[in-house]
Amino acid sequence: MRAVLLCVLLGSTLAIAQPLPARDTADVGPRGSWSVGVFNPLRIAVHEGVELQTHPLLFFVAPNVDARFSLVRSPLRLTAEAGLSMPTFAMRLVKGYLFPNWATSQNDIGWMLIPRAGLLLSGNVLEHDVWTLRADAAFRLPLGPNSATPLNSFLTPLDLVLAAPLTGFRSRVGGAYDHAFNDRLRLRGELNLYVTGSQGHLLVSGQDVGSIASISPLVLTAHVGVDIAVFQHSRITAGVLWANADQGATRVDMGADGFSERVRVRSNDFLPTLDFIWEGF
Secondary structure (H helix, E strand, O other), rough: OOOOOOOOOHHHHHHHHHHOOOOOOOOOOOOOOOEEEEOOOOOEEEOOOOEEEOHHHHHHHOOEEEEEEEEEOOEEEEEEEEEEOOOOHHHHHHOOOOHHHHOOOOOOOEEEEEEEEEEEEEEEOOOEEEEEEEEEEEEEEOOOOOOOOOOOOOHHHHHHOHHHHHOOEEEEEEEEEEEEEEEEEEEEEEEEEEOOOOOOOOOOOOOOOHHHEEEEEEEEEEEEEEEEEEEOOEEEEEEEEEEEEEEOEEEEEEEOOOOEEEOOOOOOEEEEEEEEEEEEE
């Protein structure tokens, strides 16, 4: 018991020896460095200025890989990203739950590839604060017949994950600021604007009410979270994600003419985020 307590105290002391680095920036780690979380991707630097990343939990049902190439390294850092994924098998596994229209349909979810490309630009403020700007886009490359339609679920983050496979396109522009309180605690704020492919039309009593009621493809998200060092090369991340989107919701208001009218409203989702991340050098 004393040995375990000593290891914990020693690990906490070692964590103070070096500042906790910012995450999700344009920085590419030195060759041989790696990081992985329960939900964060596995990222490995295979060469100086080159990283590969994948999501281990999804890899065997939705093969995916991204490559990150450092283009400019100091003082501003510019990094290009390119990736490819195949989500069809994972989508078929949950088609009776997330995709009820496909549950009994003879027209199965088609095979597809999702190419992705992006750019990140980061710079330092003060000694350890980091700002990051990013832009990326993903689109659907069908490998056969495909009857994909928007999910329009009750959770906007899930809609964003599946936007490229189901609507054919998803782009993002955004920025983040990462502030270091001390060697063991960081605060990160991020704001993103997404544009997806066509989300279809609003249905009222099962009827399509026309293009005037098209669901907006614009989605705004914000995330605020903290990173807390546990040991020298591990951390806990916790935060809150807010997403604002048009999910086809409406409310009834009284118009100027004294008659009630149906008004479109955007929906707001708030979700907690939590992860544990390991790092190695």
